[in-house]
């Protein structure tokens with residue numbers, strides 16, 4: 149996959165913070181992404197101007213067994229506290245391997261990496277199942293970031309297993325109070341701050357003025373995050389991931405988190421493509437696929453009026 153001559157290498161394996169292995173993806177026009185093998189964790193996604201699009205806390209530890217605070221943690225086999233396992237499952241704090249011989253999987257990107265996670269003996273004690281979890285991280289021409297998870301039940305005892313899942317994406321935003329999220333209006337959600345009580349969202353785009361931790365159920369495949377100050381819109385497209393979690397800890401919770409700066413809540417928003425409401429069950433031999441595609445586009449802002457339909461259609 150190495151490019152020749154003056155071209156930059158599309159996929160480079162190197163050492164990251166604290167000597168942890170990471171992979172750098174580069175796309176010819178200049179976009180980049182970085183993935184740590186620890187957690188198969190995307191920690192950076194930059195556009196062709198070199199601007200960072202993901203939030204990673206200045207206090208993130210990059211120290212196993214703590215998951216990295218920011219970027220895109222992968223939550224599996226459990227999202228949040230929806231089950232008896234540790235919060236968000238264990239995939240985010242396991243060492244993944246590079247999958248040198250992945251099953252055929254078409255791509256038109258030259259800049260991608262395939263990672264794989266299989267259970268250790270210790271994992272089997274916690275979750276008594278055998279599986280192969282393959283994650284492909286790819287940078288498209290134009291700089292889109294694409295994550296595809298393929299999870300296969302390889303149980304030899306004939307038993308199915310059930311899981312919940314999320315790509316826990318931390319977006320970098322200029323100022324949380326200037327941000328709107330479109331695509332989740334009028335949907336039902338579970339309010340994680342109210343014992344997962346079910347409510348219905350109002351008709352307006354979401355805006356933020358306090359702590360939020362909601363799981364929206366059965367969302368459209370496209371969600372937009374509009375950053376007015378940056379004049380940037382993130383567009384999430386998802387497949388196989390019906391739900392979306394929206395999280396910002398705000399000031400009080402921020403202060404209780406050792407790996408998160410007191411004021412950093414102003415510059416991040418998590419919008420997480422997820423499967424929570426109806427967990428996935430796989431029989432032995434069956435495979436599930438969940439795909440997330442992120443793009444960042446300049447947003448037009450005319451005299452205080454953003455037409456949500458236009459933003460969603462044009463992107």
Ligand SMILES: O=P(O)(O)OC[C@H]1O[C@H](O)[C@H](O)[C@@H](O)[C@@H]1O
Nearest residue numbers: 228235236340361393394395418
């Ligand atoms: O601190 P973590 O385990 O990484 O979780 C961070 C957050 O993740 C999700 O967004 C959950 O909905 C929140 O309840 C949780 O606080």
